[in-house]
Amino acid sequence: MRKLYVILILIFLTSCNPPDEVLTGNNVGLHSSNLVGKSGVPPALTKQERLQSIGTNMYSFVSVNEWFDKETILYLTDENGVSIINKFEILTGEEEKFFQIDEPIVRLDANPDKSVFVIEVATINGQKEFYFLNKSGKVLYRLEDSGEELQLYWNPYKENELLIAVLLEDYSIKLLKLNLNTKRLTDFDFEHYYVQWINKNELAFLNWDMFSLSYYAPLYTYDIQKKQKMKLSEEIIAFFTSENYLLTISIEDTATQNSNYTFYDSNTKKILSKLHVPVLNTYSEQWWIPNHEFHENTFYFIKPNKSGDLFNYSEGYTLVSFQMDTGKTKEIVSLDVNYPMKLSPNGRWLLYGYQLEKIVDIKKKEVHSLIYW
Incomplete structure (x- = not known):
């Protein structure tokens, strides 16, 4: 009996001593794989991603504009005449001001690797100005008196270099080359203004006959170093490029029910x-071309469920992924309208909508709204 009392006392004393290690908020993460709930699954494996909504009001919100990184977007508000671009983290809801200016922002885009952001501003005197910003929101370069219209063609192989097609007041067009590292803007001597890089040394362009009513034109490549042109394909309606890939769009005839998309290395x-x-x-x-995006070896596009008349079409669309190397196709989610879209840098999320106010979770095949009013 005496031995029993001793054992009970030892157990009691032991239970009163502090444990050797306590799982506080600071170190619980180190042991989360060892914590098992009633389901028998560690909490680290059951963590749920939850998309957050933007907490702005309907009177100041203008649009979602661009991806800042793989889980952060940039959106625009207008508050008492001040244009403000905010960073918004879609999974945490964290928000931070990125850039502001006392003039209307017309457009916001990014270079292919999201290291430079371009803001088009409409000035009081009716001119357009372009601000090139780095990831910190600092102005790298300011382009003034840029003409009536301007189109940017980023070099995907040199992230701080681009060609700029400028429409002048007399409706002539000139090409400029901008190097953001050296801050040099120079003339680019080339007679074709719609160009895209297809690799480190070559541009591609459509050789349009301006006096023809034809839908299509031959596609040429141009070697910048050798200054040589080469015909790649006949009768192309449009072409698009992504790093290491070239897409051409053609048709059999104007009465066709399908466009032909051909993917090249x-x-x-x-x-x-x-x-x-x-x-x-x-x-x-x-010619109508659905909205689309590239990511690595995958081509995403909004496919009409059937052919028809653009202005009376009501049969719906499907977001589809297409593996350019293998030809494998996969349907992701049904959509009502062929709205603009922008793919996240990691290919997981897709901004979608008239104001890019929705987001598609490609992995889970779900559509969420970023705004609730």
């Missing part, structure tokens, strides 16, 4: 795969 010029996309007819000299 942009270095070897070899055809990798082909895709047929239903046509929505415009009954004009303009």
